[in-house]
Amino acid sequence: MLLIKDLLPKAVKKAGIKQAVDIALALERAETILVRVYGKEFLLGVKPAYIQYKTLCLLCTDFSAGSQIGYCEEEIIEYINQAFSKKVVERISLIT
Secondary structure, three states, X not given: OOOHHHHXXXXXXXXXXXXXXXXXXXXXXXXXXXXXXXXXXXXXXXXXXXXXXXXXXXXXXXXXXXXXXXXXXXXXXXXXXXXXXXXXXXXXXXXX
């Protein structure tokens, strides 16, 4: 008997949307770790926007909040990549 959890990854890969699904999951993990490290209010000034060329781009409306990202950049990247078999994010960029 086949389970949905076994079929879903194959169907996503076959449909050609694996990369888009991985990016969406990585953005969700980025938001999770930002809240865990800095608190929920932090997302008022910094939000994960998109991932392009293995760079997580964060939309930064509060410069002081954005400047704090550098202190935990490696921890953020490591947490995001833990859920994947290969690196989805290698660096972080702030968009002001």
